[in-house]
Every structure is written in structure tokens, then in C-alpha cells.
Amino acid sequence: MKQLLLAVPMVLAASAGAAQDVLFRSGEHEDFTRLVATLPSAETDWTVSRDGRFYTIKIEGDAVNLRTSTIFDKIPRDRLANFVANDVAGELELELACACRVVSIPYDGRYVIFDIRDDLPPAQNDDMPQVPLSFGEAVAVDKPQRQFRFSSIEASKPTPTPVEMAEIKPTEDYSDLLALDNFVERKAQVQVLRGDLIKQVDRAADQNLLHAQTQPAGNGLVGDPVKMAESPMPPMNGSDHVPPQAAIGLEGQDLNIVAYNVIDEVGRDIAALLSGQVATGMCLPDTAVNLADWSGEGTFVQELGRLRQDVVGEFDRTNEGALLEMAQLYVHYTFGAEALQILELLPKTGENSILSAMAYIMDGHEPPASNAAFANQGHCSGNATLWAALSGETLVGDSAIKGALDALQKMPRHLREYLGPKLSNRLVAQGQTEAATLVLNGIERTSLKPDVNYDFAEATLNAELGNTEEATEALTEIATQNSDIATTAVIDLINTHVKQGVPPSAETVSLVGALAVEHKTGAMGPELRRAHALARMLEHEFGPAFKIIKDIETRDGAKAAADVRTQLVLAILEHADDFEVISWSIQERLAAPGRISSDTALKLAQKTFEMGFLGETKRLMQAAQTDIPSDEKRVLNARLALAEALPKRAEAELMGMETPLADRLRARAKAMAGDHAGAARLLAKLGERGAAEAEAWLDGDLASLTASENEILRRASTHLLPPEDTAELDAATDRVTHGMLARNRALLEGAEESRGVLGELLNLHSLSEPSS
Incomplete structure (x- = not known):
């Protein structure tokens, strides 16, 4: 107990x-x-x-x-x-x-x-515990930023062999714009980036895109082997380096975190700011494009007069500050060409590069390729996103679209009315019809009488949404007005008719023809010539359309002419008769390489083959050459080989193709080469029993025809099939038993049956009378 x-x-x-x-x-x-x-x-x-x-x-x-x-x-x-x-x-x-x-x-x-x-913590929250990162290294701005990184665990492994990188063109220097000389300002920017980093991590965790790894067995040191989760990270090169201490926790423990992509880019931005530099992946601040502060306190005339007085100072020295303010004033009031003239007098800096890009946009042009001020800004969410969209950048994500819309709403009324339609057109081109609708609705609420640019943007949006009648009506009205956008409206009107497949009115065709002649040497000349050719195409006036294409080839190049000629040939294949098809093919030398696209050349070759023009078909097949031949082209090559009695070439073209059409052509090739047994097997596999029995008959396979559904072939095969030994013995016994008379009677009956079978065979394969 x-x-x-x-x-x-x-x-x-x-x-x-x-x-x-x-x-x-x-x-x-x-x-x-x-x-x-x-x-x-x-x-x-x-x-x-x-x-x-x-x-x-x-x-x-x-x-x-x-x-x-x-x-x-x-x-x-x-x-x-x-x-x-x-x-x-x-x-x-x-x-x-x-x-x-x-x-x-x-x-x-x-x-x-x-x-x-x-849910949305303030950016500057010093009480928030942070995972300390080491930013002891200087981040060079002239090196390309990688999209992916590796963890601290892989940092201790031997550095891979460096890979030779292509020479990278130096990026624009915006250091004078961001003014990083003040440590307090740098610290504020670090706080903002830190908040962005935390929000990115939280968002990834909420979407199950970020998971903590379990602590590996061992002493917890960085060098311990760990089985890493599979990820789409690319191979590392020698230019990457992450300090091992970057993933060490508050008390020195290894947090075992893998950070890459957006999160890693934000971390590199923080490192760049702390080292007094600007990271290449950083978005431009709102102050770089703050047009609201560029107008001054007075009217345009007053501010322009004041700045002109300040342009030249003592000893006739140019005041660069006044010139910069004057350029900003011109941009604020949409005078892009004047702003560009002023900027020619200023040094090439990051701030001036941004201002120059905005001046191009104000004049309705995309910035030149040499000015990449708004490149790689389509993923941002600040005011610069609006200018990135207007410069041709694609907006990525809802935050970028929201940033562009917010930036537009912050602008003065005249800028909203001027840039709003342009932004709407850019959003429509990117498929963001909902955002484009919001832009136009905002303009309509604040403007009593929107101008023609608004009407054009609304028509473009209606065309994208499928409201073709409203779009056509609006574009027709704009095209007949005496406005700067009338020419663009005519081009869009023709494009709308092309999408609908409906010919425009005679007045529209005449108008686009007149504009093409008027602007033949201008910037709109290529688009107008193309629209004129397509308008003639919709009217089925193929001859005048080909003449316009010749003018396009002379003025705009062979590629521009080939694009329009391809559309014209597709229309001819759909609407013209056989004689016109072959006539235009020969007359316009469509079989020459580069005249039309490869796909269109293949479609035209199929048409000419069906019409029996083998020579033109072969030339078109040469024009349709591609690196990897398609099954459609291989089938047509096989049909061409069969038409030229080349069965082995046809079978070579069909090698590896396992389709009913390929088997049918392969059976024809085998039959043409004398392999009727192989043709019969392929046709039987396809379920074409009648054709298979015909090939078996030609092969002499009478045994397989004894069960044929065709009574004539069944009787013929049974009659012609040689008798077996037992049958011969029975026949000899009959001759001995019945005598000569009975044997002769049997021979006469057999001969009569043979004549009947042969007659049926001749009737089965009778030739038709030739047509006169």
C-alpha cells in the first residue's frame, strides 16, 4: 500500500x-x-x-x-x-x-x-518593432537591380562564378531632385519605405504567398544545411551579395527569412537612401511632378512678366532658377513647345529631364527614347504614375491605376480637362475601361461643356465597350469639324468600320482620301494612307487599294505596306471570286517573299491549289516559309506532292502527324506507290470500309473480301478464290460418278456465273462519259 x-x-x-x-x-x-x-x-x-x-x-x-x-x-x-x-x-x-x-x-x-x-499604420511609427537589417554596404546606382534575391542561409555558400553582364546604359541622375543631403529628410523617406515593406509582407502573408520556414535541426547557425522551398528564383550571379547578418533577429537568432522580388527591392531602396544615394527601382516622389505649385500667385501674364525680368541678372548672367520656373509655368499652362525651348538653355539634370518629358506629353507626343524619366514607373502609386501612363507605360496593379486617378483629381480644372481625355485613351488602350469611365465621369461632373477632346475619348471608350453605333456617330461628327483632332477622329472612324466589317460612307472615303493628300508629308501621313487603303478595301475597290499600298511602300517602307496588303488579301479571299483571286495574286506578285504575312500566304496557297494552279501554289508556299512549319503547311505540301505524283515526298511531309486527315493523305500516297495493303489498313482504321475494300481488291486480298458488305465484291472474291484440296478431291469423285455429261453441264454453269460476276464488276467500275 x-x-x-x-x-x-x-x-x-x-x-x-x-x-x-x-x-x-x-x-x-x-x-x-x-x-x-x-x-x-x-x-x-x-x-x-x-x-x-x-x-x-x-x-x-x-x-x-x-x-x-x-x-x-x-x-x-x-x-x-x-x-x-x-x-x-x-x-x-x-x-x-x-x-x-x-x-x-x-x-x-x-x-x-x-x-x-x-489596418493602415502611419508611416512614421517608431514604436513598431522591426527586424534589423544591415545596410553597411554602399549600393551603387549604376549597377542593374536584380528582381530576386536569396536568403541569408545561401549567403554563406561559395559565391558562384561571375557571369559577364552586357553593358548597361547609365540611367538618369535624379539625385539633385530628391535632395538627400539632409539627413532628416532621408530618415523620413526611410520611414515611408519601412511602412511599405511591412505592408508588403502583411499582404503576402494574408494571401498565403509568404510562409515561415521551420527552424532546421542543428545549432541554428547560418551555415547549417536547410532544405529550401522550391521557388521561381533564377540562378544567382556573382553580382549579388546579401550580408549574412541581414537576417539576424533582435537577439542574434537566425530568423530564416527568404525575401525577394518587391520586398527585396524596397530593402535595397532603404540601403540606398541611408548611403546617400537613389535606388534605381525607386518611384519618383510627388514633388517631382507637382504642377499645382508651378503657377505662381498671379495670372499667367503676370507671372511670365515677372520671370522674364528675372531671367537676366547682374553682369548679364542668366538666372537658371528663373528659367526653370518659366519652364514649369509653361508646362502648367500646357505650352509644351515653349517649355522645351527654355529647357534647351538649362543643363541636363534629372529634374530637367522629368520636366522635358512632361513638356512632350503636353504637346500630345510621347517622350523620346533618350528621355526615360517615366520608364519603369507603371507599378508605382504616386502622382508620377499618371505621367507614366501618358508617356506610354503600362500601369500594373490596382494601386497604380488608383494613383493615376488620384493625381488627375488633384490637378487644377484646366489640366483635368486637358489631360483627362488623354489618360482615358491610354487606359482604353490598356483595357482598363472601368478606370477610363471614371476619368470621363469626373470631367463631366466638373465641366459644364466638355470640349471635342472629351467627345473623342468618349467615342473611343464606346468603341472599346462595343457601343459601335454611338462611337461611329460621335467620330463622324468630330471628323467633319474644323478641329485639331478631326484627323485622328477620321482614322479611328475607319478603324471602327474595319472592326465591324461595314464599309464607310462615300463622304468619309472622300474625306480620308483628301486628308491623306493634304498630310502626305506630315506626321499623320502614314496613318492616313493606311486608313485610305482600308476604306477602299471595305468598299471592295481592290484596284485603288493596291495603288495606295504602292504609295505606302514608297513613302513609309515595305513593312508598313506588307501589313496593309495582308489585310487587303484577306478581304479578297473572303469577298472576291476565283478569277479575281488568281488575277490579283499574279498581277501584284503576292507570291514574292515579304509581300504578305506567312499565314495569309498559306491561306492564299490553299485557295490557288483548290483552283488547280499548282505553280502559283508552290511559289506561295515558298513565301510562307517559317522556321517551324505548321501542320497546316505540311498537309498542303503533302497534297502538292500527291498532285505531282510524288508519294514518297508526301509521306515524308506527313511524318509524325497522327490526324485523320494525315492518315487519309498517307493512304493515298501508299496506294499511289503500289502499297495497296498498307492503304487498306489505314482506310479501315479511319472507318472508310468501302475505300479499304477497293484497295484490298487491288492488292488481290480476296480472302478479306468474302465478308464484304458489297455483294458484287463478295461474289467475285468467292468465285475467284482458289478451291482447297478437299474441294478438288470432291470434284474428281463427281467426275467419276456422274460422267462426262454432268461435268460439261457444270462447266457451262460455272462459265455463265463467271460472265455474270465479270459483268457486275465492269458495271461497278464503269467510266463516265467525258463532258463536252
Whole structure:
């Protein structure tokens, strides 16, 4: 009994030791509510998941004792409304009482901090714990920025052999624009980037795109082998280097984090700012394109007069500051050409490069290739995104589109009315019809009488949305007006008719022809000549259309002419008769290389082959040469070979093709080469029993025809099939038994049957009379 009593406390102690305590302590702060969990050991794994306003903290382990009784002793229920602890599952479910989020931060191995913060935290929040990063290295701005990086674990591995990189053209220097000489300003920008980094990590975690890796077995050092998760990261080159200390936690532990793509780019931007440089992947600040501050306090005439007086200072020296303000004033009032003239007097700097690009946009032109001020800005979300879209950049993501719309709304009214239609047209070209609709709706609400540019943008949007009648009507009205955009409206009107396949009115065709002659040497000349040729094409006036294409080839080059000629040939194939098709093919030398596209040449070759013009078909097939021949082209080559009685070439063209059409052509080739048995097998496989039996008959395979559905072939094969030995013995016995008379009678009957079978065969394969 004494031993039993001693065993009871030991069992209780063992059961109590099996459960691992996880203590949760709480604390209230001004901007967040903090929970700190004390894990049983540094090797204990934990995860955080979200479902709406519910967060679930799961502590891994066989038996966990969640000590949560004191959570609400020090915090109110403003952010954390309630919690439910499940010791068996090791889960603590948090119910939030606000539009908040839970930020988890490991600390000192055994501790995990869970902060309940507002969904959009302020950028400058010094209380937020951060994972320290090492930015001791200087980040050179003239080196290309990689899109992907590797973790601190791979940083300790031997550096791969350097790969020779192509010479990179130096980028524009915007250091004078950003004014990084002031440390306070640099620190503010670092705070903003830090907030962006945290938001990117949280967003990736919410979308299950970022998962924490379990701590590897070993001593926890950076060099321990770890099985990395598969990722689309490209091979590393020698130009990459991530300091091993970049992933070390607050107390020196390895956090085992892999950061790449957008997150890594933000980290490099922070490093560049701290080192007094500007990262190449950084978005331009809003101050770089702040047109609202470039107008001055007076009217345009007053400000221009003031600046002209300040242009020349003492000793006739030019005041570059006044020239810069004058260029900004011109851009603010949409005088792009005047601003460019002023900028020619100023040095080439990053700020002036941006201003020059804006001046080009104000005049309705894209910045030249040498001016890449707004390149790679389509993913940003600031005011520069608007100018990136207007310069031809593609906007990436909802934040970029929202940034462009917000930037437009911040502008003065005259700039919204002037740039809004241009932005709408750019968005329509990118397929962002909803955003384009918002732009036009905003202009309509603030402008009592929108100008013709608004009408043109609305017509372009209607054409993209499928409202072709409204678009055609609006474009027709704009085209007949005496405005700068009338020429562009005529071109878009023709393009709308081409999409509909409906010919324009005679007045529209005459108008585009007259404009093409008027602007033949201008910038709109190529587009007008193309529109004129397409208008003639829609009217089925193929002769005049080919004449216009010859003019296009002379003035605009062979490629521009080939594009329009390809569309014209497709229209001819669809609407012209056979004689016109072959006539235009020979007359316009369409079989010559480069005259039309390869696909169109192949379609024209199929048409000429069906018409029996084998020579023209072969020339068109030469014009349709491609690096990798398509199945369609191989089939047509096989048909050409069969037409020229070249069965082996036809079979070579069809090698590797396993389609019914290929098998049918292959059977024809085998039959032409004398392999009727092989042709019969292919035709039987295709289910064409009649053609297969015909090939078997030509091959002499009478045994396979005894069960034919064709009664004539069945009787003929049975009659012609040689008798077996037993049949010959029976016949000899009959001759002995019945005598000569019976044998002769049998021969006469057999001859009569043979004549009947042969007659049926001749009728089955009778030749038709030739047509006169």
C-alpha cells in the first residue's frame, strides 16, 4: 500500500510535466495592443492565420497549456473583443473589435510578440518593432537591380562564378531632385519605405504567398544545411551579395527569412537612401511632378512678366532658377513647345529631364527614347504614375491605376480637362475601361461643356465597350469639324468600320482620301494612307487599294505596306471570286517573299491549289516559309506532292502527324506507290470500309473480301478464290460418278456465273462519259 501511495504522486507529476505552459501577457499602448507569448522552448513552432476579423494563433506540441487568464487585466476591449483558448489543439482564437491586423514578431528565441494594430499604420511609427537589417554596404546606382534575391542561409555558400553582364546604359541622375543631403529628410523617406515593406509582407502573408520556414535541426547557425522551398528564383550571379547578418533577429537568432522580388527591392531602396544615394527601382516622389505649385500667385501674364525680368541678372548672367520656373509655368499652362525651348538653355539634370518629358506629353507626343524619366514607373502609386501612363507605360496593379486617378483629381480644372481625355485613351488602350469611365465621369461632373477632346475619348471608350453605333456617330461628327483632332477622329472612324466589317460612307472615303493628300508629308501621313487603303478595301475597290499600298511602300517602307496588303488579301479571299483571286495574286506578285504575312500566304496557297494552279501554289508556299512549319503547311505540301505524283515526298511531309486527315493523305500516297495493303489498313482504321475494300481488291486480298458488305465484291472474291484440296478431291469423285455429261453441264454453269460476276464488276467500275 505504501508503494502504491508513492506511485500516485509520481504519475501526477509525470502528467503535469507532459503539458507545456504557454503564458500570454498583455499590454496597452497608444497605437496598438500587445500580447507576448512565452514558448516552452526556442524550437517550438507557431503559426498565425486569419479569417476576416478572427486570428488564430497555433502553438505546435502534443500537450499545450495556454495560460490566458490575465490577458484582460491590463488591456481594454477596444481592439481585442474576446478570445477562445483550446488547449487540446494548442490554438488561441482572437476576435478583433476594430479594423485591425495582427503583426507577429519573434523575439529572443522563446518569445513571440503579437501586436494588434490599425489596418493602415502611419508611416512614421517608431514604436513598431522591426527586424534589423544591415545596410553597411554602399549600393551603387549604376549597377542593374536584380528582381530576386536569396536568403541569408545561401549567403554563406561559395559565391558562384561571375557571369559577364552586357553593358548597361547609365540611367538618369535624379539625385539633385530628391535632395538627400539632409539627413532628416532621408530618415523620413526611410520611414515611408519601412511602412511599405511591412505592408508588403502583411499582404503576402494574408494571401498565403509568404510562409515561415521551420527552424532546421542543428545549432541554428547560418551555415547549417536547410532544405529550401522550391521557388521561381533564377540562378544567382556573382553580382549579388546579401550580408549574412541581414537576417539576424533582435537577439542574434537566425530568423530564416527568404525575401525577394518587391520586398527585396524596397530593402535595397532603404540601403540606398541611408548611403546617400537613389535606388534605381525607386518611384519618383510627388514633388517631382507637382504642377499645382508651378503657377505662381498671379495670372499667367503676370507671372511670365515677372520671370522674364528675372531671367537676366547682374553682369548679364542668366538666372537658371528663373528659367526653370518659366519652364514649369509653361508646362502648367500646357505650352509644351515653349517649355522645351527654355529647357534647351538649362543643363541636363534629372529634374530637367522629368520636366522635358512632361513638356512632350503636353504637346500630345510621347517622350523620346533618350528621355526615360517615366520608364519603369507603371507599378508605382504616386502622382508620377499618371505621367507614366501618358508617356506610354503600362500601369500594373490596382494601386497604380488608383494613383493615376488620384493625381488627375488633384490637378487644377484646366489640366483635368486637358489631360483627362488623354489618360482615358491610354487606359482604353490598356483595357482598363472601368478606370477610363471614371476619368470621363469626373470631367463631366466638373465641366459644364466638355470640349471635342472629351467627345473623342468618349467615342473611343464606346468603341472599346462595343457601343459601335454611338462611337461611329460621335467620330463622324468630330471628323467633319474644323478641329485639331478631326484627323485622328477620321482614322479611328475607319478603324471602327474595319472592326465591324461595314464599309464607310462615300463622304468619309472622300474625306480620308483628301486628308491623306493634304498630310502626305506630315506626321499623320502614314496613318492616313493606311486608313485610305482600308476604306477602299471595305468598299471592295481592290484596284485603288493596291495603288495606295504602292504609295505606302514608297513613302513609309515595305513593312508598313506588307501589313496593309495582308489585310487587303484577306478581304479578297473572303469577298472576291476565283478569277479575281488568281488575277490579283499574279498581277501584284503576292507570291514574292515579304509581300504578305506567312499565314495569309498559306491561306492564299490553299485557295490557288483548290483552283488547280499548282505553280502559283508552290511559289506561295515558298513565301510562307517559317522556321517551324505548321501542320497546316505540311498537309498542303503533302497534297502538292500527291498532285505531282510524288508519294514518297508526301509521306515524308506527313511524318509524325497522327490526324485523320494525315492518315487519309498517307493512304493515298501508299496506294499511289503500289502499297495497296498498307492503304487498306489505314482506310479501315479511319472507318472508310468501302475505300479499304477497293484497295484490298487491288492488292488481290480476296480472302478479306468474302465478308464484304458489297455483294458484287463478295461474289467475285468467292468465285475467284482458289478451291482447297478437299474441294478438288470432291470434284474428281463427281467426275467419276456422274460422267462426262454432268461435268460439261457444270462447266457451262460455272462459265455463265463467271460472265455474270465479270459483268457486275465492269458495271461497278464503269467510266463516265467525258463532258463536252
